[in-house]
Amino acid sequence: MRPASMPSTRLTLAYIGVGLMGGPMAARLVARGHTVRAYDVSADRLAQAVAAGARPALDPADAVSGANAVLLNLPTPAAVEQAVFGPDGVAQVMRPPQVLVDFSTIEVERCRAFAARLVARTGCAWIDAPVSGGPPASADGKLAVMAGGPADEMERLAPLFTDISSAFTHVGPTGAGLTAKMVSQLMVSCLYVVLAEGAKLAEQAGIDVASIPACVSGGHADGELLRQIFPRFAERDFRPRAYTRQLVKDMHMVKELADTAGAPTPMMDEALRLYDRYVALGGSERDTSAILELYDHDAQPRHAPA
Numbered sequence: 001m002r003p004a005s006m007p008s009t010r011l012t013l014a015y016i017g018v019g020l021m022g023g024p025m026a027a028r029l030v031a032r033g034h035t036v037r038a039y040d041v042s043a044d045r046l047a048q049a050v051a052a053g054a055r056p057a058l059d060p061a062d063a064v065s066g067a068n069a070v071l072l073n074l075p076t077p078a079a080v081e082q083a084v085f086g087p088d089g090v091a092q093v094m095r096p097p098q099v100l101v102d103f104s105t106i107e108v109e110r111c112r113a114f115a116a117r118l119v120a121r122t123g124c125a126w127i128d129a130p131v132s133g134g135p136p137a138s139a140d141g142k143l144a145v146m147a148g149g150p151a152d153e154m155e156r157l158a159p160l161f162t163d164i165s166s167a168f169t170h171v172g173p174t175g176a177g178l179t180a181k182m183v184s185q186l187m188v189s190c191l192y193v194v195l196a197e198g199a200k201l202a203e204q205a206g207i208d209v210a211s212i213p214a215c216v217s218g219g220h221a222d223g224e225l226l227r228q229i230f231p232r233f234a235e236r237d238f239r240p241r242a243y244t245r246q247l248v249k250d251m252h253m254v255k256e257l258a259d260t261a262g263a264p265t266p267m268m269d270e271a272l273r274l275y276d277r278y279v280a281l282g283g284s285e286r287d288t289s290a291i292l293e294l295y296d297h298d299a300q301p302r303h304a305p306a
Contacts, residue, residue, distance in 0.1 A: 009159045010034050014063035014070040014090065016083045017104070018049040020240065021131070022073030024139035025103070025164055027052035032141070032163040037063040059088035069157055070100045075246060077106040084114065085121075094122045099153050101127045101160070105250050108175045108182070108257060115149075115174045125153050126174060130181035131165075132188075134241050142166040146184070148176035182257050185250040186268045191225055192247075192291050193271045199233040200295035204302055210234035229289040238290035245284040248275050 012035040015026045023045060030036050030053035038054035039062065040046040050056050057063035060083045064070055070090050074080050080102060084091050090100065100118060102111070115126035127149035137143045145165040147154060154161070154170050161168045171180045198221075199209050213230050216222045232238065251272045258265045278294040286293070 011068045011157070011159055012066050013037070013160070014057070014060075014067040015039070015049070015054065015073070016060045016063060016071065016090065017073040017075075017079070018045050018054070019073070019075070020135055020242065021103070021138055022071075023049055023052075024135050025071075025073065025131075025143075026054050028139060028141050028164060029160070030054055034160070034163070037065075037067065039063045060084075060086075060090045061088050061092045064090050064093045064098070067098060069160065070094060070098060071160075072100065072102045072104055074104045076249070077104075077110050080104050080106055080114065084118065091118060091121050094118075094124045096123045097156075099125045099127060099157065101129050101157065103129055103131055105130050105181055105185070105246075105253070106178065107253050108178045111148075111178050112175045125150050127153055127157075128175060128177040129161075130178055132181070132184050136241070137166075138164070144184075145169070146171050146177045146180040148172055148174050148178065179257070182250075182254045185247070186254045186258075186265065188225070189247060189251050189254075189271045189275070190267050191223075192229075192288055193274055195226055195229060196233070196289070196292040196295050199230065199292055200299060204299060206302075208234070232287070232289050233292050236292075238287040238293070240285065240287045242288045243284070244275065244279060244286050244288050244290060247288045248272070248279055248284070251275060 010033045013029060015036050015038045018026045018038050018040045026036050026038055026049050036054040037057045038046060038049040039057040039060050046056055072080055072083060074083060083089055111128045118124055118126050127147055129145050129147040131143040131145050133143040141164055143165045144167040145161055146169050148171055151170060171177050202209050202212055209230060213227050274294060278291055283290055
C-alpha cells in the first residue's frame with residue numbers, strides 16, 4: 001500500500017541524523033517545501049544540512065517543537081536509543097499527535113521494544129521505515145521505503161513518504177518494515193559478492209570489466225545494481241556511498257533474525273564470512289562494493305594456456 005499523495009501539504013519535521021543517507025533526505029525534504037529542524041552529533045554534518053536549508057537544533061529534544069513528525073536516520077541501535085530515550089532525547093518532549101519515523105536499520109525485536117516504550121511514555125506511535133537505494137536515490141526522492149506501523153499514521157504522513165520515495169510499501173504492523181529490510185539486505189549482500197566475483201573473473205580472464213553491463217543487457221544477469229557498480233569496479237572507485245561496516249552490521253542482524261525464524265541462509269553465511277574478512281583487512285570505511293578488493297587480495301597469477 002502506498003499512501004495517497006497530498007502534494008499541497010507541507011510538514012514541519014524534526015530530523016535526527018543527517019549523515020550519508022539522512023543528509024540528502026533532509027535536503028530533499030527542504031527542497032520539496034517542508035520545514036526541517038535538524039540535529040546531528042557531527043557539527044560538520046549539521047552544518048551541511050543547514051547549508052541545504054534545514055534549521056539547526058541544539059539536541060534531539062530541541063528539534064521536536066512544532067513538528068508533525070520526528071525522523072531518525074542513525075547508524076546503530078544504541079544511537080537510536082540515545083536519541084529517543086536519552087536525557088536530551090525526543091521522548092522527553094514528544095506528545096500526540098506527533099509520530100516517530102525511524103529510517104534506521106536496527107533489529108526487529110529491538111524496534112518493537114522501543115515502540116512499546118515510546119507509546120507507554122508519550123502516547124506517540126512509532127513507524128519503522130527503513131529505506132533502500134543509497135544516497136543518490138535519497139537525493140532524488142527515489143528511495144524504496146518499507147514501513148511497519150499504524151495505517152492511519154502512514155496516511156497522515158503521505159506527503160513525507162511521497163517526497164522521498166518512488167516505491168512505498170506498508171508491509172504490516174510495527175517491525176514488519178524492518179523484517180522486509182532484512183530480506184532486502186540478505187539479497188543485496190549476496191549480490192555484491194556475486195558481482196565482485198564476476199568482475200574478478202572477467203579481469204583475470206582478460207576482458208574489460210566495463211563491458212560487462214552491455215554484454216548482459218536485457219539478459220537474466222542484468223540488473224540495476226550491476227549497472228551501478230560495474231563502472232565503479234572498472235575504475236576502482238570505492239568512495240563510500242554506503243559504508244561496509246553498516247552492511248556488515250545489517251548482515252549480522254539478518255543472521256540473528258534467520259536463526260530465530262529457523263530459516264537457512266547458506267549463501268549469506270558465506271557472504272558474511274567474506275565481508276568479515278574484508279573488514280579485518282581494513283575495509284570497514286570503504287564502499288560496500290569494495291568487497292572486490294578482497295578478490296584482488298586473493299587472486300592468483302594467470303596461467304598461460306597449455
